[in-house]
Amino acid sequence: MERNRFYPKSFIPVLVIFLVLFVLGIIASFMFGARSLTLQEVIDGLMKHQGEIYETSVVQKRVVRTIFALCCGAALGIAGVLMQSVTRNPIADPSILGVNNGAALFVVCGMAFFQINTASQYIWFALAGAVLTAIFVFGIGSLGRGGATPLKLVLAGAATSAAFSSLVTAVMIPRSYVMDQFRFWQVGSVGAGTWDSLVLLLPFLLTGVLIAVITAPALNALALGEEMATGLGVKTSLLRLVAAFAGVILCGATTAVAGPIGFVGLLATHVMRMLLGPDLRYLIPMSALSGAVILTVSDVLGRLIGRPGELEVGVLTAFLGAPLLIILTMKAKVRSL
């Protein structure tokens, strides 16, 4: 038996293509913006550390922004796979399940009622919001017959999301200082990325990635159904808890530092699922890669479309992701997963 039978057939070409896109995305992210630079200017900016050259400061800002976007995209990609596996539901994604808006609501409440104003404070409020919202939405989605079906989860998530975003507005409107702070946090998106926010994100990102990689084989077993997984020696409740925890902290931490960015988890994983099949040992790392590429490219596009200002990256990902969600929900209804 040849070993390569166990690789997804298209693994190597897909990996190569996405690595190329990854590199192109990074270069584009260095080059394009309110003021675009030539490749030579970028190289000069990267090489010449000292001095007051205009290019240097622009490039260095874009370097941080790019790394930040890559990390957030990877985190959201993995969060998407984890949530889809745990719920055995193809449309599970942090934004669709309302987790992003839950995190946002907690951050706003923190600003309004607890006077928080630094990123390191936001992160804990965002995490708490993400965890509680996840529990809440799964709870509502599981009510009634048939457990947490895709359709019920979408509805519960959409309703929760809508309710929470109006609550965000309700808390914000009467308090102008909260409005300014929140707008900066939310609109800032990946553009607000600094080394400090990267440092904040990193421990959560690493924890999430580690858990995802370790649980991948067990999640592969869980994909065959609860009973089969138990028969294979998986402690299914523990696995679900750990994997869901990882998914929620990945997206909670990302939301805390970059604001709510939707649909990346959904886009990143479904592209990979289509190309590679369902083996999570490949799907998890490759969704991190595709998530990173998607978010970085969306960010670049946002800068180009929105010139001389910039368009929020979340707007673009939603624009790309919404049609996919519609297709998936229709398909899921037919297959009634």
Next chain:
Amino acid sequence: MKSHTFQAKQLVAGYGDKKILDGISLQIPSNQISVIIGANGCGKSTLLKTLARIIKPLSGEILLDGQPIHSFPSKQLARVLGLLPQSPIVPEGITVADLVGRGRFPHQSLFGTWSKKDYEAVAEAMEIMDITALANRHVDELSGGQRQRVWIAMALAQQTDMLFLDEPTTYLDITFQIEILDLLTDLNRKYGTTIVMVLHDINLSARYADYVFALRQGKLVAEGKPSEVITSQLIKDVFGLDCMIVRAPVSGAPSVVPIGRHHAGETFVLEASR
């Protein structure tokens, strides 16, 4: 294959207040094929699931080689007893080799890295089930009979000494039912795998089982070799059906001929049971 003693003692299981198994004690004969029979809702599936540790019993215990099964680490237990549930899920777009390979989970370390042994076990399992040619096909595209062979191959790749199957022949037409049961018998005869399964069809049970457990309303009412246990009285007790027992001309196993309301007076005795 190693022999194991596998016993249940005073097993009670159910949901909420409703008891589905009501004090079942039994011992699974090692290296044999056991079949659990009974009417719909008698608890046969629940018994199988409880024995295969899918359902936690409310009371009573299940002992593997004299030790309670919950005292074993779950992966270690999964190397001794395997399970094929009635309707496992086929992940969209999965290939045959990938699915069969997932049976190796309990043999792998933390990161699920594949050893030479894993590849060999998968190749062997596919060979035995005669699906090697299908290795790169998508499972969704296969027929019901092929698909069931893939699932059994997955259970084989798990390399357990005992295998529990919940109605492995449901949804298959008669040709594939026989094919699957023949394959399971091969496994048992060649490797000594202890097989425990729930079957709907009483005649196939009588034919393929070395040992039968008959259940009625959550209680074990009879057990033993099919030729000794399956009588018209037992069928009346367990299924509430009037019948005659004849010996199947092919296997010599007892075979149930239902009487029904329309043919009660017209017995043409060809070869009546003993």
